[in-house]
Amino acid sequence: MRIISLCLFSLLLIGLLSGCWDRKELNEVSFVTGVAIEKGENAKFKVTVGVANASQLSPQKSEGNTPSVTFSLEGNSISELLDKMNVGLTRELRYSHTRTLVIDEKVAREGTGDFLDTLERSGEFRNDFNILIAKDVKASDVLNITFPLQKIPSLKIHEQAASMFQEWGGDPNMRLTDFISAISSKGRHPVAEAVTIIGSPKQGMMVENNKKLEPDALVTLEGIGVFKGDKLIGYLNLEDTRNYVWTQDLQKTTLTISCGEEKYIDVRIINSSSTIKSNYKGETPNFQVKIIAEAQLNGTQCKDNLEKIDTHRKFESDIEKKVESMIVKTITKVQEEYGVDIFGFGEVMQRQHYDQFQKVKEHWDKEFVKADVDVQANIYLRRTGTHNKSFLTEED
Numbered sequence: 001m002r003i004i005s006l007c008l009f010s011l012l013l014i015g016l017l018s019g020c021w022d023r024k025e026l027n028e029v030s031f032v033t034g035v036a037i038e039k040g041e042n043a044k045f046k047v048t049v050g051v052a053n054a055s056q057l058s059p060q061k062s063e064g065n066t067p068s069v070t071f072s073l074e075g076n077s078i079s080e081l082l083d084k085m086n087v088g089l090t091r092e093l094r095y096s097h098t099r100t101l102v103i104d105e106k107v108a109r110e111g112t113g114d115f116l117d118t119l120e121r122s123g124e125f126r127n128d129f130n131i132l133i134a135k136d137v138k139a140s141d142v143l144n145i146t147f148p149l150q151k152i153p154s155l156k157i158h159e160q161a162a163s164m165f166q167e168w169g170g171d172p173n174m175r176l177t178d179f180i181s182a183i184s185s186k187g188r189h190p191v192a193e194a195v196t197i198i199g200s201p202k203q204g205m206m207v208e209n210n211k212k213l214e215p216d217a218l219v220t221l222e223g224i225g226v227f228k229g230d231k232l233i234g235y236l237n238l239e240d241t242r243n244y245v246w247t248q249d250l251q252k253t254t255l256t257i258s259c260g261e262e263k264y265i266d267v268r269i270i271n272s273s274s275t276i277k278s279n280y281k282g283e284t285p286n287f288q289v290k291i292i293a294e295a296q297l298n299g300t301q302c303k304d305n306l307e308k309i310d311t312h313r314k315f316e317s318d319i320e321k322k323v324e325s326m327i328v329k330t331i332t333k334v335q336e337e338y339g340v341d342i343f344g345f346g347e348v349m350q351r352q353h354y355d356q357f358q359k360v361k362e363h364w365d366k367e368f369v370k371a372d373v374d375v376q377a378n379i380y381l382r383r384t385g386t387h388n389k390s391f392l393t394e395e396d
Contacts, residue, residue, distance in 0.1 A: 227340075
């Protein structure tokens with residue numbers, strides 16, 4: 001009994017004496033929410049970090065100062081620059097809450113491998129931040145544009161991209177491991193969301209008592225940047241981005257389908273899945289992309305009777321033709337303009353026809369350019385909103 005008591009007492013002491021040997025109080029650290037990488041004027045890189053000013057996020061404690069602080073340094077090593085930021089900032093920086101990595105267009109065209117390797121090796125960065133290309137604007141300016149509904153610019157862009165992916169499909173949802181995996185793959189090239197600034201960046205940065213004096217600058221999504229390996233080679237617009245995402249993992253989107261002369265129906269895709277099958281027909285690779293989706297009718301400008309099954313079948317057929325045409329058009333555009341497989345068709349070929357792929361993997365992009373791609377869409381119009389019959393419907 002005495003031995004048991006001693007053991008319990010020892011265990012109690014261990015619990016009382018234990019603690020976090022490397023703990024830091026919140027008032028001793030600052031959380032980086034965004035990182036921008038540009039070409040330096042006097043060195044290889046210019047790195048800008050956006051740091052959350054947590055005291056200004058509380059309505060009770062806010063003193064009217066900016067909720068986010070940025071600071072820039074130039075150098076030849078991303079790792080050293082990230083550790084050297086206390087040249088101008090006071091607290092120890094933590095990068096685990098980084099939500100956006102903004103890469104300047106010029107840097108992206110020269111290659112991203114020199115600094116992505118550092119981020120991948122680092123144990124501080126998580127894998128849940130957005131990789132963005134600053135199109136026609138400075139990457140550091142993207143971290144400075146304030147927004148009334150989200151005080152920290154980096155978090156605003158992160159939430160903006162996530163909502164765009166979930167609600168319409170205009171974001172590729174590409175993360176660091178996905179991007180690096182695509183660079184390393186023989187059957188896929190990476191993509192990244194492109195952003196730009198509408199309005200004057202200087203006016204977008206002006207803040208007084210948490211209110212912009214000239215609220216006419218806004219960071220907007222511009223589609224995706226297309227890469228060959230780790231180098232940016234061009235862009236796809238938002239419509240093409242949605243079609244790209246549809247071949248990958250589209251969740252929801254909205255379509256406008258013609259139903260007459262200058263008349264349209266509004267269709268909401270609420271559930272979608274895609275599968276890809278591959279084979280070779282002689283010397284030509286062939287891919288069959290199959291889309292299965294459920295949809296609902298959000299609105300109609302036409303007088304077709306929605307209580308008739310023939311109307312539903314007509315609308316379904318029109319939607320299917322539209323979806324097939326859009327996706328084929330985007331794939332053909334990538335084949336003809338960029339000649340790189342961003343869709344992962346090569347990876348599909350590798351999984352389904354491994355031996356065949358091994359023969360062509362070193363020049364897969366050439367195979368992709370000449371590939372025949374068939375798209376088949378099966379759309380099921382499940383609902384017509386809260387009413388079956390439209391007040392526009394002509395009486396029989």
